[in-house]
Amino acid sequence: MPDLKTFLEDNRQAFIESLKELLRIPSVSTDSRHKDDVKQAADWVADRFRELEFETQVVPTEGHPIVFAQSPPVPGKPVALVYGHYDVQPPEPLELWKTPPFEPTERDGNIVARGATDDKGQMLTHVLGAMAWMKSVGELPIQVKFLIEGEEEIGSASLPPFIQENKELLANDVVVISDCSQFAPGQPAITYGLKGIAYFELKLTGPNRDLHSGTFGGSVRNPANTLCAMLGSLVDQHGWIHIPGFYDDVLPMTGDERENFAELPFDEEKFKEQLGIDQVHGEEGYTTLERRWARPTLDINGLTSGYQGEGAKTVLPGVASAKFSCRLVPDQDPHKIAESLREHLTKICPPGIKMELKAHHGSPGFVVSTDSPYIHAAKAAIEKGFGNAPVLIREGGSIPICAEFAKELDCDVLLLGWGLDDDNTHSPNEKFNLGDFQRGIEASAQLWAELAKITK
Amino acid sequence: MPDLKTFLEDNRQAFIESLKELLRIPSVSTDSRHKDDVKQAADWVADRFRELEFETQVVPTEGHPIVFAQSPPVPGKPVALVYGHYDVQPPEPLELWKTPPFEPTERDGNIVARGATDDKGQMLTHVLGAMAWMKSVGELPIQVKFLIEGEEEIGSASLPPFIQENKELLANDVVVISDCSQFAPGQPAITYGLKGIAYFELKLTGPNRDLHSGTFGGSVRNPANTLCAMLGSLVDQHGWIHIPGFYDDVLPMTGDERENFAELPFDEEKFKEQLGIDQVHGEEGYTTLERRWARPTLDINGLTSGYQGEGAKTVLPGVASAKFSCRLVPDQDPHKIAESLREHLTKICPPGIKMELKAHHGSPGFVVSTDSPYIHAAKAAIEKGFGNAPVLIREGGSIPICAEFAKELDCDVLLLGWGLDDDNTHSPNEKFNLGDFQRGIEASAQLWAELAKITK
Numbered sequence: 001m002p003d004l005k006t007f008l009e010d011n012r013q014a015f016i017e018s019l020k021e022l023l024r025i026p027s028v029s030t031d032s033r034h035k036d037d038v039k040q041a042a043d044w045v046a047d048r049f050r051e052l053e054f055e056t057q058v059v060p061t062e063g064h065p066i067v068f069a070q071s072p073p074v075p076g077k078p079v080a081l082v083y084g085h086y087d088v089q090p091p092e093p094l095e096l097w098k099t100p101p102f103e104p105t106e107r108d109g110n111i112v113a114r115g116a117t118d119d120k121g122q123m124l125t126h127v128l129g130a131m132a133w134m135k136s137v138g139e140l141p142i143q144v145k146f147l148i149e150g151e152e153e154i155g156s157a158s159l160p161p162f163i164q165e166n167k168e169l170l171a172n173d174v175v176v177i178s179d180c181s182q183f184a185p186g187q188p189a190i191t192y193g194l195k196g197i198a199y200f201e202l203k204l205t206g207p208n209r210d211l212h213s214g215t216f217g218g219s220v221r222n223p224a225n226t227l228c229a230m231l232g233s234l235v236d237q238h239g240w241i242h243i244p245g246f247y248d249d250v251l252p253m254t255g256d257e258r259e260n261f262a263e264l265p266f267d268e269e270k271f272k273e274q275l276g277i278d279q280v281h282g283e284e285g286y287t288t289l290e291r292r293w294a295r296p297t298l299d300i301n302g303l304t305s306g307y308q309g310e311g312a313k314t315v316l317p318g319v320a321s322a323k324f325s326c327r328l329v330p331d332q333d334p335h336k337i338a339e340s341l342r343e344h345l346t347k348i349c350p351p352g353i354k355m356e357l358k359a360h361h362g363s364p365g366f367v368v369s370t371d372s373p374y375i376h377a378a379k380a381a382i383e384k385g386f387g388n389a390p391v392l393i394r395e396g397g398s399i400p401i402c403a404e405f406a407k408e409l410d411c412d413v414l415l416l417g418w419g420l421d422d423d424n425t426h427s428p429n430e431k432f433n434l435g436d437f438q439r440g441i442e443a444s445a446q447l448w449a450e451l452a453k454i455t456k
Numbered sequence: 457m458p459d460l461k462t463f464l465e466d467n468r469q470a471f472i473e474s475l476k477e478l479l480r481i482p483s484v485s486t487d488s489r490h491k492d493d494v495k496q497a498a499d500w501v502a503d504r505f506r507e508l509e510f511e512t513q514v515v516p517t518e519g520h521p522i523v524f525a526q527s528p529p530v531p532g533k534p535v536a537l538v539y540g541h542y543d544v545q546p547p548e549p550l551e552l553w554k555t556p557p558f559e560p561t562e563r564d565g566n567i568v569a570r571g572a573t574d575d576k577g578q579m580l581t582h583v584l585g586a587m588a589w590m591k592s593v594g595e596l597p598i599q600v601k602f603l604i605e606g607e608e609e610i611g612s613a614s615l616p617p618f619i620q621e622n623k624e625l626l627a628n629d630v631v632v633i634s635d636c637s638q639f640a641p642g643q644p645a646i647t648y649g650l651k652g653i654a655y656f657e658l659k660l661t662g663p664n665r666d667l668h669s670g671t672f673g674g675s676v677r678n679p680a681n682t683l684c685a686m687l688g689s690l691v692d693q694h695g696w697i698h699i700p701g702f703y704d705d706v707l708p709m710t711g712d713e714r715e716n717f718a719e720l721p722f723d724e725e726k727f728k729e730q731l732g733i734d735q736v737h738g739e740e741g742y743t744t745l746e747r748r749w750a751r752p753t754l755d756i757n758g759l760t761s762g763y764q765g766e767g768a769k770t771v772l773p774g775v776a777s778a779k780f781s782c783r784l785v786p787d788q789d790p791h792k793i794a795e796s797l798r799e800h801l802t803k804i805c806p807p808g809i810k811m812e813l814k815a816h817h818g819s820p821g822f823v824v825s826t827d828s829p830y831i832h833a834a835k836a837a838i839e840k841g842f843g844n845a846p847v848l849i850r851e852g853g854s855i856p857i858c859a860e861f862a863k864e865l866d867c868d869v870l871l872l873g874w875g876l877d878d879d880n881t882h883s884p885n886e887k888f889n890l891g892d893f894q895r896g897i898e899a900s901a902q903l904w905a906e907l908a909k910i911t912k
Contacts, residue, residue: 197670209880212853213757215851215853216731217748218739218753218755218783219747219748222755225755227684275663277662280808281806300680304759305756305759306756306779307548311610312657313486313545315882323762350737395671396670
């Protein structure tokens with residue numbers, strides 16, 4: 001048997017071939033035409049575990065299957081649970097892809113394909129990190145469980161019930177997730193906080209039909225005017241959100257945390273340049289990273305009303321609606337925010353307008369201690385895998401399942417992103433750097449060793 | 457030859473069939489896919505005049521053709537010019553039509569189709585009123601000219617140059633337009649004032665692409681949030697419009713006029729019931745009719761931004777846009793209003809957002825004397841056609857060309873609406889009452905006789 005390091009080094013190309021196999025399966029979970037492909041991807045993942053003689057199940061759900069596998073128990077050592085997903089976003093618009101989305105192509109040191117970074121490539125680093133141990137050392141230094149789902153891109157509907165019904169099977173000390181990004185190229189990171197979300201749809205109805213804006217204008221409340229007035233009043237010129245009690249439960253950043261953010265090599269000029277904006281904007285009194293990672297926000301996600309075609313149509317629309325969402329931080333409660341918003345909007349909705357508010361989904365924000373043995377183990381493993389110590393960061397996105405894991409399984413969570421901000425996640429020409437793929441596999445393999453040093 | 461009255465009575469059904477033919481042609485002027493249909497509608501109208509052996513032209517323009525026709529001169533008598541349009545609004549949203557918009561259907565005494573009342577049905581009453589004279593008496597008692605255009609719904613861009621270049625051809629004493637409404641069912645009206653319009657499209661661009669609202673929210677100015685804030689600030693809770701100088705040139709109503717409005721049998725409860733609203737709304741200090749007819753307004757006509765499909769998508773949109781329009785009253789100048797608006801929006805548009813404001817089309821408001829011989833002739837003709845004396849009203853809609861006619865051709869203007877307020881103009885299930893269609897044809901035929909009584 002080769003040693004672990006040699007095995008990892010010698011199998012670079014084999015790892016890439018394995019990733020390409022998985023990327024060729026168009027496992028688009030939202031599209032029912034791909035149902036069989038999604039199942040094929042689940043089976044492909046399960047087969048990797050079966051090759052290692054892990055105890056493996058492909059669990060059917062009302063949606064797409066959940067793959068669960070586990071290596072043999074190692075008494076006295078922590079148990080890790082790797083969470084990831086084998087489903088992908090739709091590839092559309094197809095015409096913007098330089099090479100077909102399900103024909104993985106190597107370009108400029110990257111692999112380009114739908115799912116390359118989100119999450120097939122990142123998830124696979126942990127499968128291959130475990131394989132490296134099994135095929136070199138012959139065993140893993142801790143027990144590793146794998147929970148790989150196929151509905152992440154469509155809301156993970158089957159996962160919470162599966163977790164609640166299988167607490168013993170899934171029992172672990174730390175969940176490991178690689179479905180996010182490094183801080184910058186060459187600067188790996190551990191993400192210790194995520195925002196929560198509360199997503200809403202507001203529909204205002206005025207008259208019972210679209211009206212001629214000349215004949216009726218000025219005598220009937222216009223729902224589009226009202227929508228703008230109502231939503232326009234929710235965020236003021238200071239970037240402060242006006243929903244009663246909105247900031248009540250916001251956990252302030254610590255001084256250490258603000259210092260840590262300030263020390264990160266964040267290039268605001270480059271950030272603006274990449275987005276094509278001449279000025280950043282957000283809540284007064286906070287830096288860009290603080291706003292993105294640790295302060296709550298309110299963004300309109302969509303507006304629709306009246307005539308949207310070419311040219312002019314003089315209609316007074318009967319209906320106007322908006323989708324908008326608040327990104328929440330600990331300890332804001334999405335249900336409490338939703339109730340407060342509903343009460344506030346009901347109060348400011350004027351006579352002559354009927355209001356419907358739908359709360360789409362909500363999840364709380366999430367932070368873990370930056371001083372746990374698991375964070376220390378991950379730091380050491382990443383430094384060995386990437387040759388560079390990780391920085392500690394937070395992230396503005398939401399991974400609702402994190403809070404679910406912590407709550408239901410009473411475990412810690414490690415978010416170890418191997419991707420990059422410009423990986424075109426959810427966009428055409430999604431990519432994953434092949435160097436980071438290899439470094440991710442090495443860091444994963446090291447992580448099992450580092451976690452084994454923790455005294456239970 | 458039958459007499460006029462008998463001819464009108466005997467041809468009821470033939471008139472309806474003729475209207476249906478025209479309504480079947482989807483002459484949507486704003487939609488370039490319908491260019492050939494618009495041309496077909498022009499030819500159909502021209503063919504009606506050719507059948508009567510009127511001198512007829514279909515004049516190509518940079519947009520859609522203008523149809524001009526005239527009956528033989530009658531020396532010593534006034535000349536009337538009928539103005540109308542054969543183009544229609546887009547039929548969208550299609551799913552709200554009970555029967556297809558271009559398959560005219562008789563229902564509850566109405567004809568239902570796009571363009572039924574605006575303006576194919578109303579315009580055709582004058583074509584058929586003239587036809588009745590030609591096919592019964594064999595000649596018209598005055599010379600009637602017809603100017604039927606195909607760009608009314610998109611701003612009539614080709615018409616003013618045509619008028620300016622053809623003043624002799626178009627010379628007349630009184631322009632007759634039927635493109636508005638009666639005061640109520642059974643209560644015909646003569647409209648002596650119209651609002652003007654200034655129509656705008658505002659496009660706000662933030663980042664150079666749609667962004668993930670979690671990763672970027674709170675640090676980048678959201679154009680949809682900004683659009684709501686900017687437009688929401690233009691009209692306050694009193695219904696007052698906040699564009700600098702907006703009210704400077706507004707001609708106040710006279711005391712007589714306000715009294716006359718107050719005496720009209722306007723049923724506000726029924727108005728609210730028909731629109732499905734529990735409260736009217738508009739500028740403080742004015743009645744509903746005053747707001748609709750004689751006070752300026754600002755209405756959003758369309759909003760579009762970000763994700764508008766089913767469910768939730770957490771996008772921070774790169775672009776947000778709105779269509780909106782001000783209805784103007786004499787003596788507000790649409791160009792002055794547009795400049796003031798541009799200056800104001802430029803001032804309130806925040807950094808981080810690029811603003812584009814397109815002024816689509818503008819026209820001033822319009823009022824004529826209520827004591828001219830033409831008004832008296834129209835009153836008599838309408839009383840004969842409808843069996844009921846008309847009331848004098850104003851209207852909130854705009855017929856931009858009215859001011860142009862009066863100015864360029866030095867003529868009077870008669871606005872004789874045969875439609876009803878609930879005809880769903882510009883909305884799904886547009887209709888025109890077939891009784892009013894017949895009465896309109898009879899009143900038109902009577903009008904040529906009444907105008908012939910005026911001494912030149």
